[in-house]
Amino acid sequence: MNFQNTIDFAKQLDAQDELKHFRDQFYIPMMHGKEAVYFTGNSLGLQPKSTQDYVLNELEDWATLGVEGHFHARNPWMPYHEIFPQQLSKIVGCLPNEVVVMNQLTVNLHLLMVSFYRPTKTKYKIICETKAFPSDQYALESQVKFHGFDYDDAVIEIAPRANEHCIRTEDILAAIEENKDSLALVMFGGVNYYTGQVFDMKSITAGAHKVGVLCGFDLAHAAGNIELHLHDWEVDFACWCSYKYLNSGPGGVSGVYIHEKHSTNTDLQRFAGWWGYEKETRFKMGKGFKAMPTAEGWQLSNAPILSMAAHKAALDIVEEAGMARLSAKGKMLSNYLLFVIDAVNTNQNIQIITPRDEAEKGCQVSMLMKQNGKQIFDELTKQGIIADWREPNVIRIAPVPLYNSFEDVWKFGDIVNRITN
Numbered sequence: 457m458n459f460q461n462t463i464d465f466a467k468q469l470d471a472q473d474e475l476k477h478f479r480d481q482f483y484i485p486m487m488h489g490k491e492a493v494y495f496t497g498n499s500l501g502l503q504p505k506s507t508q509d510y511v512l513n514e515l516e517d518w519a520t521l522g523v524e525g526h527f528h529a530r531n532p533w534m535p536y537h538e539i540f541p542q543q544l545s546k547i548v549g550c551l552p553n554e555v556v557v558m559n560q561l562t563v564n565l566h567l568l569m570v571s572f573y574r575p576t577k578t579k580y581k582i583i584c585e586t587k588a589f590p591s592d593q594y595a596l597e598s599q600v601k602f603h604g605f606d607y608d609d610a611v612i613e614i615a616p617r618a619n620e621h622c623i624r625t626e627d628i629l630a631a632i633e634e635n636k637d638s639l640a641l642v643m644f645g646g647v648n649y650y651t652g653q654v655f656d657m658k659s660i661t662a663g664a665h666k667v668g669v670l671c672g673f674d675l676a677h678a679a680g681n682i683e684l685h686l687h688d689w690e691v692d693f694a695c696w697c698s699y700k701y702l703n704s705g706p707g708g709v710s711g712v713y714i715h716e717k718h719s720t721n722t723d724l725q726r727f728a729g730w731w732g733y734e735k736e737t738r739f740k741m742g743k744g745f746k747a748m749p750t751a752e753g754w755q756l757s758n759a760p761i762l763s764m765a766a767h768k769a770a771l772d773i774v775e776e777a778g779m780a781r782l783s784a785k786g787k788m789l790s791n792y793l794l795f796v797i798d799a800v801n802t803n804q805n806i807q808i809i810t811p812r813d814e815a816e817k818g819c820q821v822s823m824l825m826k827q828n829g830k831q832i833f834d835e836l837t838k839q840g841i842i843a844d845w846r847e848p849n850v851i852r853i854a855p856v857p858l859y860n861s862f863e864d865v866w867k868f869g870d871i872v873n874r875i876t877n
């Protein structure tokens with residue numbers, strides 16, 4: 457499409473946008489008495505207006521029913537988590553028995569590694585991306601230490617080439633091949649939180665499987681952002697948080713995917729709790745753990761209903777919009793953002809470090825600021841743009857399809873232009 461950097465053009469794109477009415481379903485934060493331009497849906501998604509009702513219903517049921525709510529609440533709490541697999545399987549591209557909602561992201565990363573990082577003396581290495589999100593780095597570090605290995609020896613971080621910002625798939629595949637004799641796991645992000653690069657999950661998984669190694673992904677920046685086909689790509693396991701592109705509230709519950717070939721294997725090692733126990737006999741409270749033959753078999757605890765209610769409110773909206781339409785609009789928003797930045801970047805102070813290729817990006821665009829980055833960022837904030845600053849010199853911008861408009865993107869360019877030119 458031939459874009460134009462004018463407000464009329466942006467408004468025309470909004471008029472043609474079949475998802476535009478979803479914006480009214482969210483609370484947009486105010487700044488200086490006006491609606492902010494909210495570009496941090498990749499960090500904390502906005503609150504759907506429906507969330508309060510969903511959560512209040514549970515509070516009411518708790519008030520009126522007490523413990524009976526486990527069976528008699530409008531959405532009975534005992535099987536509450538069972539309402540998610542149908543919806544989530546469409547969002548991440550898997551079968552319903554491969555997905556479960558539980559705990560939080562880093563907790564789930566550890567639980568999954570308990571099952572899928574089973575190092576031996578000779579095969580113990582993990583391949584991951586360099587500069588992964590810190591929590592993921594700490595999880596990997598503590599996992600290898602827990603098994604008695606040394607981080608620098610056991611964890612192979614794949615980095616971009618000199619003077620590049622994104623990681624080449626061929627370099628990931630070459631590292632897998634090169635280390636195949638000592639490799640135990642490939643554990644990558646789906647989308648890098650810093651650059652916004654979408655990794656080629658299908659090829660990375662195939663590369664790992666070719667040398668007989670399992671492959672998992674942290675989808676924190678992918679779930680609700682891009683289309684995923686976890687089952688068809690034969691990804692072994694994955695997890696994500698629900699509070700970024702999935703708008704389920706700060707610290708919201710996390711999602712877990714485990715491929716059917718593993719989720720049905722009740723003998724697979726795991727750390728168990730009563731909520732993962734065979735449903736029919738769970739309340740006999742007998743000795744000896746018997747896992748459910750689905751991803752639910754990894755659950756430990758009974759569900760945090762208030763957090764799950766917020767998740768349900770948000771997923772109902774995502775489902776109505778549909779991942780294909782959301783992902784298409786997300787890419788179009790970031791394409792327009794790139795166009796607008798290019799148009800105002802006359803002094804070349806901004807270097808885009810997000811790939812421009814559609815297959816390698818979602819909503820997010822990361823701008824490396826050559827000079828005065830922090831000053832420009834602070835000025836953006838003053839002008840009502842909520843964006844994200846990452847030391848030492850990157851501004852991350854994420855226009856998201858459910859509640860951002862093309863006009864938001866145009867406004868951003870206009871303000872950058874006025875600040876920097």
Ligand SMILES: *Cc1c(COP(=O)(O)O)cnc(C)c1O
Pocket residue numbers: 560561562563589591592645649674676677697
């Ligand atoms: C946001 C994010 C996290 C946050 O982890 P929590 O356990 O939810 O606090 C972890 N990893 C990645 C890649 C993230 O983007």
